[in-house]
Every structure is written in structure tokens, then in C-alpha cells.
Amino acid sequence: MIGAELSLLRREPHLKWGALALLMLVAIAAWNGRMLLESRTADATLALQESRDTIEALAKQAGNGNPTATSPGAAAFGAVSATIVRHIATGESLAIGQTDLEANFQTLTARNPYASFAASAPDNALRLAVGNFDVAFVLVWLVPLLVIAAFFDIVAGERERGVLALAVVAGAAASRYLWTKWLTRTLASIVVTWLPVALAIGVGEPTWTGDTAIALLAWGTVLSAYVFFWAALALACNVGRGNSERHAAVLAAAWLTLVILLPAAINLIVSNVFPAPSRVELAAQLREATESADRAAAKDRDRWFFDHPDLRSGEAERVAYYRSVAASERVITAAITPQLSAFETRAAERRELTRRLQWLSPAATTHDALTVLSHTDGASQAAFRDAALQFHARWQAFFFERIDGERALTHEDYARLPKFESPSTSSLLALQRAATNVIVLFCIGLLLCFYCGVRLVRLDAILPQEEGG
Amino acid sequence: MIEAKGLSKSYGNVQALHELDLEVRAGGIYCLLGANGAGKTTTLNLFLGFIQPTSGMAAISGVVVRDDPVAARRQVAYIPETVMLYGMLSGVENLDYFAKLSGCRHDQRALRGFLQRAGLAPAAHDRPLKTYSKGMRQKVGVAIALARNARALLLDEPTSGLDPKASNEFSELIAGMARDGAAILMATHDLFRARETGTHIGIMRDGVLRAEFVASEIDHVSLENEYLKIMKED
Numbered sequence: 267m268i269g270a271e272l273s274l275l276r277r278e279p280h281l282k283w284g285a286l287a288l289l290m291l292v293a294i295a296a297w298n299g300r301m302l303l304e305s306r307t308a309d310a311t312l313a314l315q316e317s318r319d320t321i322e323a324l325a326k327q328a329g330n331g332n333p334t335a336t337s338p339g340a341a342a343f344g345a346v347s348a349t350i351v352r353h354i355a356t357g358e359s360l361a362i363g364q365t366d367l368e369a370n371f372q373t374l375t376a377r378n379p380y381a382s383f384a385a386s387a388p389d390n391a392l393r394l395a396v397g398n399f400d401v402a403f404v405l406v407w408l409v410p411l412l413v414i415a416a417f418f419d420i421v422a423g424e425r426e427r428g429v430l431a432l433a434v435v436a437g438a439a440a441s442r443y444l445w446t447k448w449l450t451r452t453l454a455s456i457v458v459t460w461l462p463v464a465l466a467i468g469v470g471e472p473t474w475t476g477d478t479a480i481a482l483l484a485w486g487t488v489l490s491a492y493v494f495f496w497a498a499l500a501l502a503c504n505v506g507r508g509n510s511e512r513h514a515a516v517l518a519a520a521w522l523t524l525v526i527l528l529p530a531a532i533n534l535i536v537s538n539v540f541p542a543p544s545r546v547e548l549a550a551q552l553r554e555a556t557e558s559a560d561r562a563a564a565k566d567r568d569r570w571f572f573d574h575p576d577l578r579s580g581e582a583e584r585v586a587y588y589r590s591v592a593a594s595e596r597v598i599t600a601a602i603t604p605q606l607s608a609f610e611t612r613a614a615e616r617r618e619l620t621r622r623l624q625w626l627s628p629a630a631t632t633h634d635a636l637t638v639l640s641h642t643d644g645a646s647q648a649a650f651r652d653a654a655l656q657f658h659a660r661w662q663a664f665f666f667e668r669i670d671g672e673r674a675l676t677h678e679d680y681a682r683l684p685k686f687e688s689p690s691t692s693s694l695l696a697l698q699r700a701a702t703n704v705i706v707l708f709c710i711g712l713l714l715c716f717y718c719g720v721r722l723v724r725l726d727a728i729l730p731q732e733e734g735g
Numbered sequence: 736m737i738e739a740k741g742l743s744k745s746y747g748n749v750q751a752l753h754e755l756d757l758e759v760r761a762g763g764i765y766c767l768l769g770a771n772g773a774g775k776t777t778t779l780n781l782f783l784g785f786i787q788p789t790s791g792m793a794a795i796s797g798v799v800v801r802d803d804p805v806a807a808r809r810q811v812a813y814i815p816e817t818v819m820l821y822g823m824l825s826g827v828e829n830l831d832y833f834a835k836l837s838g839c840r841h842d843q844r845a846l847r848g849f850l851q852r853a854g855l856a857p858a859a860h861d862r863p864l865k866t867y868s869k870g871m872r873q874k875v876g877v878a879i880a881l882a883r884n885a886r887a888l889l890l891d892e893p894t895s896g897l898d899p900k901a902s903n904e905f906s907e908l909i910a911g912m913a914r915d916g917a918a919i920l921m922a923t924h925d926l927f928r929a930r931e932t933g934t935h936i937g938i939m940r941d942g943v944l945r946a947e948f949v950a951s952e953i954d955h956v957s958l959e960n961e962y963l964k965i966m967k968e969d
Contacts, residue, residue, distance in 0.1 A: 270824070270832040277823035277863075427819035435783055435813040436836040436883070437805060443836075 267443075271450040275416065284412045285458060291408065292462040295401045296470035299359035304472075310351045310371035317349040317373065325680035336674040339588020342376035342665035346683075349373045350657060352650045353688035355641035356477035357485070359470035361402035361633075363642025374658050376665045378552075378598045401466040402636040405489060406629050407525055409459060410496045414517045416451055417500030419510035420444065426510060441722035452497040456490045463489060480693060484639045488700055491707035492632040498714035505721035528627035535623060540616045548605060555601035562597065563590040585672055592669045595662070606655075610648060617644045628707055635703035638696050649689040660684040736760055737782065737887050737918045741791035744777050744942075751777045752942045754791065757920075759935070761886070764909060764919040766929035766950075768962060769939035775922035777942070779889050782920065783813060795887050809837075812880030816892040818872040822865030826850055826875050829864055834882040841882055853878035854904055870901030877908050880917075888912060890921040894928055906932040926962060930955050938965050 275281060324345060327335035334340045351371040358365065421444055424430040433443045463485045471478050499520060503513050567590045571583075624630040637643040661684050668675060737759040744752040752774045759765040767775045780786045781793045784804030793800045800807040820829045830846050841849070850860055853874040864872065873893055880888055890909070894902040906928055913919050913934070923929055929936050930950055938946045938961065945965045948958065 267832070267836060270828065270835070273828065274821055274823055427821070428815045428817060429820060431783070431785070431815060432813065432818075432820070432833060432879070433836055434785070435808050435811060436833055436879075437809055437838060438836050439805075 267446055268450045271447055272454060275451060275454055278416070280415050281412065284415055285461075288404070288408050288412060289462055289465060291404045292401055292466050293469050295399055295404045296360060296466040296468075299362060299400050300470045300472065302362070303354065303359045306370050307354060309369075310349070313371055313373055314349040314351055317347050321346060321680055321683065325677050328675050328680060329677035336676070337584065337588070338665050338668035338673065338675050339584065339591065341675055342662075342669065343588065343591055344375070347373045347375045348657070348661055348683070348686060350654055350686040351688065353690070355646075356471060356475070357467070357481040357640040358642055360400060360466050360481075360485070361637045361640035361642050362398040362400040363402075363637035363640060363644075363646075365642045365647065372654055374654070374661060376592075376595065376662045378556075378595055378602065401462075401470065402633055402640070405459075405462060405466075406492070406633045406636070409489060409492060410521050410525060410629070413455055413493055413496040414500060414514070414521060416455060417448070417497055417504070418514040418517050419504070420448055420451065420501060421504035422508065422510040422513055441719075444722055445719075448497065448501050452494060455493050455497060459489045459493050460486045477693065480697075481639065484697060484700060485636065488632060488635045488639070488704055488707075491704040491711070492628065494711040495628050495707045495714075498711040498718070501718045502714045505718050524627050525629040529630045529633075532620060532623045532626065532630060536616050536619050539619060540612055542612070542616070548609065551605050552598075552602055555598045556594070559594040559597035559601070563594040566590060566593065585669075588669050592666050596666075599662075610651070613644065613648060617648075620644075625706060628710065631703045631707060635700040638699045638703075641696060646689075653687070653689045657684060657686045736794075736796055737765070737889075737920050738794045739778070739782070739791065742778070742781060742788055742793050743790045744774075744781060744786065745789045750942050752781070752788075755944055757937065757944065759887075759918040759920050761916045761918050762913050763934045764913050764921065764932055765935045765937065766933035767920065767922045767937050767939055768924070768926060768929055769922075770924075770966060772941075773939040774942035775939060776891055778939075779813075779891050779920070779922055782807075782889055783811070784808060810885065811887040811889055812883050812885030813889045814873065814876035814880065814891070814893050816895055817869065818876040820864050820872065820875060823863055825861045825863055826855060826867065826871075826878075827860045829875055830878050830882060833879045837883045839883055846878075846882065849878040849881045850875070852881055854908055868901070870897050870905065873897070873901075873905055874908070877905075877912070880912070886917055888917050888919040890919065890923075892923055893921065894923065894925055902928060926959055927955060930958050938962055940965055940968070 324332075324335040324341065334345060349371055350373075354370070419426070421430075424433070424444070424447075430440060430443070434440050460482075464482060467478060467482050467485070471481075500513075500517055503516050503520070506513075508516075567586060570586060621634070624634050634643070664682075664684055667673075668679070737757070739755045739757040742752060742755040742757075743750070755774075755778060757765065757778075767778065769775050777786070781788050782795060782800060784800045784807060787801060795807040796810040798807040798810065821832070824832065827843070827846050827850060830850060831841070834841055834846070847857065847860055851857065855871060855874045855878065859867065859871060864875065867875070876893075888909070893909075894905055897905060902925070909919060909921070910932055921929075921933070930953070933950045936948045936950055936953070936958065937944050945968075946961060948961070953961075
């Protein structure tokens, strides 16, 4: 029976064409993700190289006593910048997640770093609702449609074709016959689902490593759980009353609800409960703090020169100017830190609520697992922002110590510049979190199977065909 | 042997079948005639164990269906009014599928032999079933019965919608199976075919078997007259 069932599946033209369309879309999405990532990586590499070249050149000039290179103020507030680059995790090209909300690199100076963060508002709590055209989106949206196409008439169709009656007369218990059929189709669908995953990783990831194999396994497992859920839902729908057309309509409505409407509703709820912090407001606060700090610094500077008119020109004025700039930056940092902190708190609240609400939609649960596995979820982005802030504090401290102490930069100082390390992407943590989602999907699927089991046992005792005259 | 004793089935207040006594011996073809709703299909469903009788007993080759439906079904083959099967599979694949479901394993040669015995031309064996006419599908149904070596055959209006030639071919097939020792119970609207093919004929109305005839002892005209008389009774 299993062989015949597989043969049937192989010959259903709508499944063949559907699978082909899915593979094509997955390949395009994976290529799209890879191009996007390569372009971002190229930009980051260029910026990183530029920073390194500048630092190298200034280091040389500092050795020669060039005043621009030896002045900590000139270096801190203009000449020297640090480019920090986020680590690209395996599988990132497959799930864009939250990564398109902000650049994967930043070029920082000792000035406040917040201007670049102002553009990183968590606009969309759950990216699934509007969807990036990435592999995760394509799979989460389209795999259920293929499963529905393969399962919508698994019981009703057998009845309508008169096959169930013949199978029962042939000696098979209706429930056992249908379970075998369902299990065969489910296992075949799960096996087939690994194809687009392998294709996506093959196209999207330029090199194969151990991590790539783990990503393939993890993605395959998540999607297997997703397929299992939809197959169980299709069976649960089929064991109820009605013909195959009705079941197809019910399953299509379930797809619309679980894949489109509920994720959109989750976005709406999260956005209303925890509105995204306004970027305009953040930029205005930053500007206001900067202007106020600059005014205060200028006032201090004027007072200092009023007291020391003999130092109004030359090196002393330059040193005083940079000290006042450093003072301004400290004031700006102090003024803007609560806003930034509120921004991160709000983002974390949004993530937490999204995480809780995602259980309402298996599509959202699956999408979350895929973005977590690709380290493109909101938490990974926040970790990068946090690491960037910590690095900036060290960078600022390095220069401010020398500005305040009126210590000239030396060739060796350039070698001692703080180095940025992107937060490590722990595959184990990601796997643990994704495993929770997989377990939830399997459990819902098992509950549906239990319900189907009860209904199918009853089917053994009832007429497996419509009664005639 | 197919046997019913006092077999009754009610749905609430509706009596679908009332006290049916019937016996079809090996080699016999019993044709059940009657209008829609007369209780023909209910009778077949009771023999198949798809529904439980309200009272009485249905048995196939001595096995009471209610007591052991699986064992009873093992003795029987069933051909519904429309044999749909799997349109994407060929005739031989469908036959293989249902034979295996019954626990019978036959090689390709044997399967093709059954199809040929059922009157299906070899050129059609490997074509998808969706390209078959209704008559050809019925022949696949007969081939399934042959492959299972069923000792009892239940047919639900198998010639309905067939052209006269296909209907005649089908009747000859059935007659051949009866000659080989099968007991056949066939529900039909076709008086002519019942008289030509059957060994015994029963006329049902409102769930009651109103009359029984030995086919060889009644001619076509008398059978039609008896049938119309029963249908017109108040």
C-alpha cells in the first residue's frame, strides 16, 4: 500500500507543479538573500578596510610627529573612525528577519553613536506579516498550501471515489487504511520538504561547513514539524463531515487565518500595546541634547578664555576646544542614554509579547524558529547594538583620557586602539530556542492526531460510503 | 453462500428493510429488483457490514457478518455502481493495489491475466484509469474480484449507465464467475438483464421482498407485469 500511495503522490500533477514552483521560488529567494548579504558584506569590508588604512596611515604620521595624528582631539572627532561589523551567521541569507532594519556595520567616532541607531526602530514586531522575500517567508507561506493539496481529500476523497468501501471489503479496517495512507503521505511530504531546504542552503550559502550541515538539519527539522502540523490539521478536518470540496475550503480558510491574518493581528496587537519608539522623536531629542550641550560647552570655553586671554590662539586653544567637545559628548551621552535605554526596553517588550503571541499561529512559530536559527531575530540585533555601545564607550574612553590628560597620541597608541568583537552567535542557544518551537508544533500535531484517532475508530463502525436506495 | 434470515434495518421510524429472508447458493445469481429506496443497497450494505442490522442475521459462507465482519468480508467481493478507483493509476496498478490490500500477491503476468479474463483488452492495461469508460472500470472491479478469488460477489447496479454491448459483456462475465462456483447477489433496475443473467429474481418495495421467481420459470413479459403490479400496489 505504501508503494502504491507513493506512486499516487508522484502522479498527482498539481503536486508536481506545486513542488516545482516552490523549488523555483526558494531558489530565487535564496539567491536574493545571498546577493543581499554579499552586497552588505562588500560594503562592510570596504568600510572596514578604509578605517584600517586610515588608522595605519595616521599611526605612521604619529611616528613622524604630524600634529593631526598626534592630537587626540583631532583623531577622536574626525580623523579616526572604527568600523564595527556584525558577524554573519550561517543561514542568514535564508531568513532576513530583522536584519534589514539596520546596517550590518557601523562606522563610529568618539562622537555619540546614537545617530545611526535612530534608524533602527523595531518597525515590525513579526516580520512574517508583511514578509521579506526570503526562503523562510516562501517556505512558511507555501509549504502549507502544498500539504493542503496533498491531504485535503484524504478521507472524503476516498469515500467519494468509492475506494474506502472497496478497501474495507478487501479486508482493511477503515481507520488502519486511512492512517497508513496519511502516514505515508506525511512522511513523503516531510522528506520532500528537505529538498527546498537543501536547495536553499546550496544556493544561499556560498561555502559548506559543519555549521551549514547543522543549519540544514535544524531547518529541516523545523519544517518537518510544520508539515506534520498541517498534515494533522488536514486529517482533523477530513474526519469531520462534508465532502472534499468543503474540506478544501476549510483548509484554505485555515491557511488564510494561520499564515496571514493571525501574524498580521499579532503585529497589530504588539504595535498597539507597545508602540514602536518614534525615530523622529529620538532624532529630535538627540538634536536638542547636542545643541544644548554645545551651547554649554561654548559658554565654558568662552569663560575659560576670558580668564586666560593669553592662551586664545595656537595649540592651547585647540586643546581647549577638543576638551569642550569631549565635555559636550559626555553631556549628550548622559542626556540621550535614558531615551536609548527606553528604546531598547520597548524593543525587548515588543519581542517578549511577540514571542508569547506567536504560539497562536504555527506559521509565526515556524518563522520565529527559522529566524532564531539564522540569528536574524530581534534579540540577535539587540545583542549587536549592545556590543556596539559597549565598544563605543571603550573607544570614547580611550580618546577622552588622552584629551583630558593632554597626552599626545603616539605610534604605539594606534596599535592599542580598542578592537571590536561581534557578539558570538551561539548555535546551541539558537537550537534550544528553536527546539521549543518544534516541540510545540509537534505537540499540537499530536493532539490533532489524537482527535483524528478517536474519530477514525468510530469510522470503522459506520458506513464508509453514502447510502443509496 | 449468501444468506439472510429475518434481516431488518430501521432508521428511527423509517423501516429501510423488513424481515428479509434470502439465500443464494454457490453458482447462483440472485437479482434484486426494485425502485430507488426499495432497500436494495441497504441489503448489500448489511451483507458488507457497513451498517448493523436492527434484527435478523446476514451471513456470507456461513460467517455471520455482525459477529465477524472482517472474516465475512474476506469471502466477498464488491462492485459498486461506479467503480472509481484511482484515476492516476493504470488498470493493472489499481488491481495490484486492491489485491495487495486483500493480502493476495500476484505477479504482473497473473494480474494481466485477471484483467484479460475480466474482458479488458491488453492495450488498456497500462493506461491511467481516468481514461477508461465506465464499462472498462467495471471490468477492473470484476478483475479485483477474480484476483481475490471471492466466493461471494455483491453488485450494486453494476450495469447502470452501460451501453447494451458493455452491459451484455458484463453479464456474461458474471455468469462465468457463477459457473466457477461464486454466489452472486446483484441489485439492479434492469429487468431484462436480471431475467437474462439471474438464476433467481426478487422484487422489493419499501424494504420488503414482495415476490421471488426462478428466472428460468418466468418470461420477460410476465416479469415486467409482476414488477409493475407490485410497484402500483397501494
